[in-house]
Amino acid sequence: MKLMTCPVNGTRPISEFICGGELRPMPDPNQVDDETWADYVFHRNGAAGIKAEWWCHTPSNTWFVAERNTQIDQVLRTYLYGQEEQS
Amino acid sequence: MPLRLLKFGLAKKYPEPRMFRQPDRLKPSYDAVIIGAGGHGLAAAYYLARDHGITNVAVLEKGYLGGGNTGRNTTIIRSNYLTPSGVKFYDESVRLWQDLSQDFDLNIFYSTRGHFTLAHTDSSLRTMRWRAEVNKHLGVNSELVDPDQIHAACPQMDIDCGGHTPILGALYHAPGSIARHDAVAWGYGRGADQRGVEIHQQTEVLGIKVKSGQVTGVATSQGEIETTKLLCAVAGSTPKLLEMVGLRSPLVIHPLQAMVSEPMKPWLDQIIVSGSLHVYVSQSARGELVMGASLDPYELHSTRSTLDFTEGLAAHMLDLFPFLSHVKIVRQWAGMADMTPDFAPMMGKTAIEGFYLDSGWGTWGFKATPVCGKTMAATVAGDRNHELIQEFSLDRFSSYQLVGEKGAASVGH
Numbered sequence: 104m105k106l107m108t109c110p111v112n113g114t115r116p117i118s119e120f121i122c123g124g125e126l127r128p129m130p131d132p133n134q135v136d137d138e139t140w141a142d143y144v145f146h147r148n149g150a151a152g153i154k155a156e157w158w159c160h161t162p163s164n165t166w167f168v169a170e171r172n173t174q175i176d177q178v179l180r181t182y183l184y185g186q187e188e189q190s
Numbered sequence: 191m192p193l194r195l196l197k198f199g200l201a202k203k204y205p206e207p208r209m210f211r212q213p214d215r216l217k218p219s220y221d222a223v224i225i226g227a228g229g230h231g232l233a234a235a236y237y238l239a240r241d242h243g244i245t246n247v248a249v250l251e252k253g254y255l256g257g258g259n260t261g262r263n264t265t266i267i268r269s270n271y272l273t274p275s276g277v278k279f280y281d282e283s284v285r286l287w288q289d290l291s292q293d294f295d296l297n298i299f300y301s302t303r304g305h306f307t308l309a310h311t312d313s314s315l316r317t318m319r320w321r322a323e324v325n326k327h328l329g330v331n332s333e334l335v336d337p338d339q340i341h342a343a344c345p346q347m348d349i350d351c352g353g354h355t356p357i358l359g360a361l362y363h364a365p366g367s368i369a370r371h372d373a374v375a376w377g378y379g380r381g382a383d384q385r386g387v388e389i390h391q392q393t394e395v396l397g398i399k400v401k402s403g404q405v406t407g408v409a410t411s412q413g414e415i416e417t418t419k420l421l422c423a424v425a426g427s428t429p430k431l432l433e434m435v436g437l438r439s440p441l442v443i444h445p446l447q448a449m450v451s452e453p454m455k456p457w458l459d460q461i462i463v464s465g466s467l468h469v470y471v472s473q474s475a476r477g478e479l480v481m482g483a484s485l486d487p488y489e490l491h492s493t494r495s496t497l498d499f500t501e502g503l504a505a506h507m508l509d510l511f512p513f514l515s516h517v518k519i520v521r522q523w524a525g526m527a528d529m530t531p532d533f534a535p536m537m538g539k540t541a542i543e544g545f546y547l548d549s550g551w552g553t554w555g556f557k558a559t560p561v562c563g564k565t566m567a568a569t570v571a572g573d574r575n576h577e578l579i580q581e582f583s584l585d586r587f588s589s590y591q592l593v594g595e596k597g598a599a600s601v602g603h
């Protein structure tokens with residue numbers, strides 16, 4: 104993977120992007136017990152697979168979601184958060 | 191000795207004995223099974239057999255012995271860490287390293303070089319002073335040195351780094367060493383084999399059987415086996431194995447790349463590390479410069495290498511050693527580093543009886559190979575975490591008891 108397609112700025116070199124990690128739903132910190140919260144804070148799905156991840160195009164500070172196969176480093180699609188349907 | 195070489199080449203049989211046997215099939219059951227024939231798994235097998243008399247052991251390796259991170263690392267060995275638990279652990283490892291060639295009757299090219307971690311900023315100088323004090327308190331040879339002392343030790347280095355990131359000082363660790371990585375795996379493998387352990391290459395673990403919270407066996411590409419003690423030492427494949435038994439962990443896999451230059455006459459005695467420039471370098475017994483940088487910036491389960499890495503590392507090497515501009519890079523590769531958020535390993539017993547873990551060794555686990563083998567063998571044999579690994583357990587994350595080794599482990603090999 105040498106290129107990444109930002110949903111706003113188009114296809115750019117990968118050096119313009121940073122990865123913000125896997126997209127994960129945050130539990131309500133006021134509702135959950137310490138162990139569930141620790142699970143959210145520390146634990147990850149570390150095995151290879153197709154994952155939805157946060158990425159940021161740094162020159163324009165655009166955060167978006169990329170679906171990527173972490174085994175072969177291939178981006179399947181990218182979209183702005185919440186606009187998955189239109190992609 | 192060309193004549194001897196010629197005879198060797200023409201001989202029908204191998205005149206030299208093999209390092210270890212190649213058993214043709216798995217037995218139906220073993221007292222203990224170790225997944226991963228890297229340095230860690232083989233060392234654990236070796237000490238299980240030598241120190242605990244447990245010899246009905248199989249080491250299962252999906253590829254070939256030492257073909258994982260053990261055979262891909264830049265072999266820096268040191269003990270000048272930041273947390274007391276880390277320092278004690280690595281210091282014990284350095285002690286074990288010093289006797290290994292003797293122990294194995296095999297030259298592992300252990301070479302004490304002296305290790306400089308360069309500081310280019312006030313804040314890194316401050317962390318180094320802290321580290322030096324923790325180290326000295328625990329009896330580890332470690333001190334802060336100024337630019338003149340660095341220059342005297344390594345006159346080839348440009349202390350000003352071309353003017354943009356001048357070196358302000360360094361943490362100097364006299365026992366810092368390098369060793370021949372393959373020989374470490376072979377030495378442990380041969381020693382384990384001689385004591386009855388079976389090493390099965392080309393044997394991948396595909397599933398782990400657990401009954402009422404207790405390990406009962408493993409399914410492999412060569413058939414099923416029964417065991418009640420299973421040690422998982424698979425570095426970059428750990429999340430996949432944990433998934434098989436349903437354990438959660440913070441591990442994330444990032445590639446770590448390295449490269450070597452063409453061989454040169456010996457000129458670099460020391461091991462030089464710069465966290466700010468993301469460089470670590472030493473010169474091997476063959477004269478090649480062995481160089482590494484920081485982790486690749488995002489998760490990836492593959493050992494591909496990139497041009498970005500070579501270019502970036504070469505540029506930073508030239509900041510330190512401008513005279514190398516004509517030197518060629520001859521090889522480049524990557525390994526999969528299993529990273530924890532606190533830069534400390536995950537070791538010991540787990541919530542599943544009989545499932546022991548030696549993982550989270552990320553970019554810094556080669557130096558720990560002997561002590562991991564020793565402590566994991568004791569843990570597996572006695573079903574009790576060895577005292578040196580108490581703070582490294584997997585459940586520390588659920589109880590918010592992180593170790594905090596980041597200042598010393600992130601890029602500081």
Ligand SMILES: Cc1cc2nc3c(=O)[nH]c(=O)nc-3n(C[C@H](O)[C@H](O)[C@H](O)COP(=O)(O)OP(=O)(O)OC[C@H]3O[C@@H](n4cnc5c(N)ncnc54)[C@H](O)[C@@H]3O)c2cc1C
Nearest residue numbers: 226228229230252258259260263264266395525555556557
């Ligand atoms: C480029 C690079 C540089 C490094 N530099 C240093 C350094 O300077 N100093 C330092 O201390 N550390 C360094 N490290 C870290 C060090 O290499 C590792 O932490 C250490 O070698 C891990 O050893 P291991 O035996 O646990 O893992 P490995 O050597 O990776 O062995 C694990 C084995 O498990 C096998 N395996 C995986 N899945 C399965 C399965 N399902 N079934 C059977 N077998 C399986 C693999 O094939 C592999 O052979 C570096 C790492 C890299 C990648």
